[in-house]
Amino acid sequence: MPADFLHIEKTSGTARLGRLSTPHAQIQTPVFMPVGTVASVKGVPQDTLEELGAQIILGNTYHLYLRPGVETVRRMGGLHGFMSWPRAILTDSGGFQVFSLNELRKVKEEGVTFRSHLDGSSHFFSPESAMEAQIGLGADIIMAFDECTEYPADQARMRASMEMTARWAARSKKYFEEHKHEVPWTRAGTDVFVRPAERSSASSFSEGGTTSESFHSAQNSGLRPSGLTNASVPTCSEETQSLFGIVQGGMDRALRKESCERLIEIGFPGYAIGGLSVGEPRDLTREIVESTLKHLPKDKPRYLMGVGTPEEIVEYSNLGVDMMDCVLPTRAARHGLLFTSEGKITIKQARYAQDPGPLDPNCSCRVCQRYSRAYLRHLYASNEVLAQVLNTIHNLSFYLDTMQRVRHSISLGEESRFLSGVWSQPKP
Amino acid sequence: MPADFLHIEKTSGTARLGRLSTPHAQIQTPVFMPVGTVASVKGVPQDTLEELGAQIILGNTYHLYLRPGVETVRRMGGLHGFMSWPRAILTDSGGFQVFSLNELRKVKEEGVTFRSHLDGSSHFFSPESAMEAQIGLGADIIMAFDECTEYPADQARMRASMEMTARWAARSKKYFEEHKHEVPWTRAGTDVFVRPAERSSASSFSEGGTTSESFHSAQNSGLRPSGLTNASVPTCSEETQSLFGIVQGGMDRALRKESCERLIEIGFPGYAIGGLSVGEPRDLTREIVESTLKHLPKDKPRYLMGVGTPEEIVEYSNLGVDMMDCVLPTRAARHGLLFTSEGKITIKQARYAQDPGPLDPNCSCRVCQRYSRAYLRHLYASNEVLAQVLNTIHNLSFYLDTMQRVRHSISLGEESRFLSGVWSQPKP
Numbered sequence: 001m002p003a004d005f006l007h008i009e010k011t012s013g014t015a016r017l018g019r020l021s022t023p024h025a026q027i028q029t030p031v032f033m034p035v036g037t038v039a040s041v042k043g044v045p046q047d048t049l050e051e052l053g054a055q056i057i058l059g060n061t062y063h064l065y066l067r068p069g070v071e072t073v074r075r076m077g078g079l080h081g082f083m084s085w086p087r088a089i090l091t092d093s094g095g096f097q098v099f100s101l102n103e104l105r106k107v108k109e110e111g112v113t114f115r116s117h118l119d120g121s122s123h124f125f126s127p128e129s130a131m132e133a134q135i136g137l138g139a140d141i142i143m144a145f146d147e148c149t150e151y152p153a154d155q156a157r158m159r160a161s162m163e164m165t166a167r168w169a170a171r172s173k174k175y176f177e178e179h180k181h182e183v184p185w186t187r188a189g190t191d192v193f194v195r196p197a198e199r200s201s202a203s204s205f206s207e208g209g210t211t212s213e214s215f216h217s218a219q220n221s222g223l224r225p226s227g228l229t230n231a232s233v234p235t236c237s238e239e240t241q242s243l244f245g246i247v248q249g250g251m252d253r254a255l256r257k258e259s260c261e262r263l264i265e266i267g268f269p270g271y272a273i274g275g276l277s278v279g280e281p282r283d284l285t286r287e288i289v290e291s292t293l294k295h296l297p298k299d300k301p302r303y304l305m306g307v308g309t310p311e312e313i314v315e316y317s318n319l320g321v322d323m324m325d326c327v328l329p330t331r332a333a334r335h336g337l338l339f340t341s342e343g344k345i346t347i348k349q350a351r352y353a354q355d356p357g358p359l360d361p362n363c364s365c366r367v368c369q370r371y372s373r374a375y376l377r378h379l380y381a382s383n384e385v386l387a388q389v390l391n392t393i394h395n396l397s398f399y400l401d402t403m404q405r406v407r408h409s410i411s412l413g414e415e416s417r418f419l420s421g422v423w424s425q426p427k428p
Numbered sequence: 429m430p431a432d433f434l435h436i437e438k439t440s441g442t443a444r445l446g447r448l449s450t451p452h453a454q455i456q457t458p459v460f461m462p463v464g465t466v467a468s469v470k471g472v473p474q475d476t477l478e479e480l481g482a483q484i485i486l487g488n489t490y491h492l493y494l495r496p497g498v499e500t501v502r503r504m505g506g507l508h509g510f511m512s513w514p515r516a517i518l519t520d521s522g523g524f525q526v527f528s529l530n531e532l533r534k535v536k537e538e539g540v541t542f543r544s545h546l547d548g549s550s551h552f553f554s555p556e557s558a559m560e561a562q563i564g565l566g567a568d569i570i571m572a573f574d575e576c577t578e579y580p581a582d583q584a585r586m587r588a589s590m591e592m593t594a595r596w597a598a599r600s601k602k603y604f605e606e607h608k609h610e611v612p613w614t615r616a617g618t619d620v621f622v623r624p625a626e627r628s629s630a631s632s633f634s635e636g637g638t639t640s641e642s643f644h645s646a647q648n649s650g651l652r653p654s655g656l657t658n659a660s661v662p663t664c665s666e667e668t669q670s671l672f673g674i675v676q677g678g679m680d681r682a683l684r685k686e687s688c689e690r691l692i693e694i695g696f697p698g699y700a701i702g703g704l705s706v707g708e709p710r711d712l713t714r715e716i717v718e719s720t721l722k723h724l725p726k727d728k729p730r731y732l733m734g735v736g737t738p739e740e741i742v743e744y745s746n747l748g749v750d751m752m753d754c755v756l757p758t759r760a761a762r763h764g765l766l767f768t769s770e771g772k773i774t775i776k777q778a779r780y781a782q783d784p785g786p787l788d789p790n791c792s793c794r795v796c797q798r799y800s801r802a803y804l805r806h807l808y809a810s811n812e813v814l815a816q817v818l819n820t821i822h823n824l825s826f827y828l829d830t831m832q833r834v835r836h837s838i839s840l841g842e843e844s845r846f847l848s849g850v851w852s853q854p855k856p
Contacts, residue, residue: 039806043813047794068806072782076802081784084798354500356509366475370512374504378467378496385471385816 005242005269006301006322010411014293014320017410020301022140023185023239024080025088027055029301030317030410032403033090033325034396038063039073039083042330043389044396046085052365052393053400056088056140058325061133062097065123066116070136078138078184090325093130093143093172093246096274096305099150107147109164127171131179131243138184139241143272144172146246151278158250165248166262173243173266180240244270244303251284253291260295271296272303273321286315293320310339310402310423317406329399333391336380339398343427345373347391352377365397433670433697434729434750438839442721442748445838448729450568451613451667452508453515455483457729458745458838460831461518461753462824466491467501467511470758471817472824474513480793480821481828484516484568486753489561490525493551494544498564506566506612518753521558521571521600521674524702524733527578535575537592555599559607559671566612567669571700572600574674579706586678593676594690601671601694608668672698672731679712681719688723699724700731701749714743721748738767738830738851745834757827761819764808767826771855773801775819780805793825 006029010017018029034041034049036057041049049057059079064070068082076082079089095112098105104115111126125133130145145168149161245263249255263271273292276285289304296302303323304316313324329339336347340360345352347359355373367376367390379387434457438445446457462469462477465488469477477485487507492498496510504510507517523540526533532543539554553561558573573596577589673691677683691699701720704713717732724730731751732744741752757767764775768788773780775787783801795804795818807815 038810038812039803040812040814043817045814045817046798067810068781072802075782076784076800082803084800084803353496354503356504370474372504372512374500375467375510375512382466382495384466384468385813386468386473388813389471389473389817
């Protein structure tokens with residue numbers, strides 16, 4: 001981790017405008033990270049993600065570990081080379097997915113035995129193996145292996161779980177420090193090397209817009225498997241991945257505080273708040289986030305995992321969260337639920353069958369610029385694949401534009417006044 | 429139909445290089461038409477189709493009639509406005525699809541009663557109602573209602589079927605001539621008007637390349653539902669659709685000749701060869717096509733329906749066919765079958781799991797320029813929607829590039845020497 005990993009450019013109340021420097025890209029924060037579970041943001045080609053202004057995407061270690069497997073990805077130069085994505089990537093630790101398996105897992109101090117949801121085969125994740133997998137996948141930011149405490153849970157259970165997560169965090173860090181140079185950008189012995197992008201300078205980064213020059217140059221300068229273009233792809237600089245710790249502690253504010261303290265004692269370049277959005281009321285989520293943030297270092301990035309609605313990403317940005325991810329925009333799109341400045345649209349409704357207007361009159365995405373609600377409704381009703389493609393592009397555009405507006409507000413020292421409060425309500 | 433509907437620029441043997449002038453675009457022939465059954469080439473956004481150099485796409489009247497319905501499309505300015513496609517469109521007559529329903533149809537002289545494959549509801553298509561539907565859909569080129577003779581069929585059946593098709597062709601033309609001004613580009617009383625594209629001049633058309641300036645200007649000048657952009661969209665010029673006749677006659681050369689003669693007597697601006705690729709051997713297809721072409725006017729476009737493999741579209745271009753369509757590139761893509769200059773690739777094969785090379789080293793499409801076989805194999809194996817999107821883009825690119833090379837060969841007066849003969853064979 002470089003000393004200037006997070007540069008805070010401006011604050012406004014509790015909100016922070018920052019610049020996060022990762023090996024493959026500089027990221028303007030607060031940032032929303034689209035989820036690309038198995039190295040694909042479902043239905044959206046990578047060049048379209050670039051056009052949408054996605055700065056960093058998320059991959060799921062559990063899924064990628066099962067298919068195509070870490071070794072395949074590592075040989076292709078890590079996820080960047082494998083999926084031909086020149087910007088930043090974050091992988092989760094696999095913990096959340098493994099704990100979602102419920103009947104299929106068994107937790108011990110050493111780690112978790114679980115069965116694949118694909119074929120029922122048995123696997124084992126420990127802090128060490130989760131690190132090994134994430135180093136092989138080669139994301140810019142990786143996560144310590146944690147236990148996501150279920151909700152509800154009693155006090156003893158929340159404490160025990162938080163304490164194990166803290167011990168696992170220490171083991172994660174130890175393994176990472178010993179092996180971080182094995183990341184596929186630098187390692188000799190991989191079949192394919194990938195050169196990280198030229199760092200985008202803050203001044204050249206085209207805030208929230210289409211592909212910036214620096215990204216273009218990154219993409220053109222060799223961020224592909226060497227089989228595709230240039231035979232000589234140099235090895236990376238000495239930069240390595242950044243490992244984040246994950247705060248747990250259930251819905252108990254004191255345990256959350258203790259979790260923060262224990263992680264800070266171990267020392268990480270960034271901290272995530274995990275174990276939320278697991279079924280608890282929204283007010284409680286907000287309360288836990290707000291109290292937890294107070295115990296995290298101001299000079300380090302804070303990542304709120306798995307959140308949330310358009311209103312929530314604005315709200316948590318204002319509370320001082322720097323990074324968020326959520327499947328909501330992509331998953332909702334697949335179900336025909338579309339976020340607009342006028343409220344949420346269920347595109348299958350008959351009212352849109354002959355509606356010539358754009359999905360969102362205030363949106364400049366390629367979907368709203370070209371297609372009518374009537375056409376999108378027809379595609380969805382006809383079960384056409386293009387429905388998923390276009391719906392996902394729009395919802396991601398809405399989320400990414402929302403974050404751009406949040407950043408703009410912070411830069412002006414304003415509250416995010418544009419927050420209408422109706423986005424997740426159905427359009428009247 | 430303008431007097432200069434088809435301008436033959438060059439011939440080479442039996443092959444012809446031409447320029448077909450439709451209300452929405454000029455088309456360089458021979459041309460391959462991607463199939464967009466329900467107003468979408470499955471999985472491919474319209475701007476990507478433009479980039480691929482698709483000049484004209486095909487819509488299926490039967491499917492569009494059932495969903496979203498002709499009236500919905502008509503109100504949106506026809507298919508061009510509905511799907512926001514500024515270039516040319518052709519619709520089939522519905523005949524082939526209806527005759528594919530087998531158990532669900534009943535044919536009489538008046539027309540065909542059939543049941544919807546969607547909900548079992550009962551419908552009736554006649555030459556008149558098929559014309560009414562196609563005028564409402566507003567494609568540039570529309571097809572007479574025909575009976576697609578089954579294979580095999582005896583002599584009496586082939587004759588009777590061919591004769592009914594001829595009578596239906598006369599009725600189709602009569603209805604069309606009486607109603608052709610009702611096309612939604614010109615008709616008062618539609619909710620939304622669509623302005624046709626500025627005609628691309630032959631000189632400005634960027635042969636087979638990415639979006640030409642003229643197409644850009646067409647798109648920007650109002651080819652959308654008015655709800656999307658400009659409130660004032662002028663009505664069209666006095667140009668109307670072009671109605672093609674369809675040659676039938678089964679596998680009998682004399683009946684095919686007679687079918688040509690009867691259609692020519694009725695008089696159409698273009699002629700299609702239907703009733704082939706219905707299960708007969710490939711040699712027989714070729715024999716019938718070759719003999720039928722001799723009886724069609726040299727100054728009118730000839731459209732071979734539902735053909736074929738990459739080799740076949742080259743072969744039939746060389747025989748003098750000007751237009752072809754086929755679901756093969758798009759359907760094969762969905763099954764992971766990819767055409768390349770080295771042969772056909774079944775991308776799910778394990779041999780590609782760690783292959784860092786592009787799908788086709790000789791292809792300049794955005795898929796081959798960016799992604800590895802390993803990644804495409806992973807997407808397909810993981811059942812990701814992006815697999816279908818990228819596979820379809822590549823296969824269409826292969827087909828459209830092949831036709832571009834055919835046109836280039838004809839322009840040089842050469843045989844299509846690049847025809848390797850291995851495209852549809854598996855890659856070694």
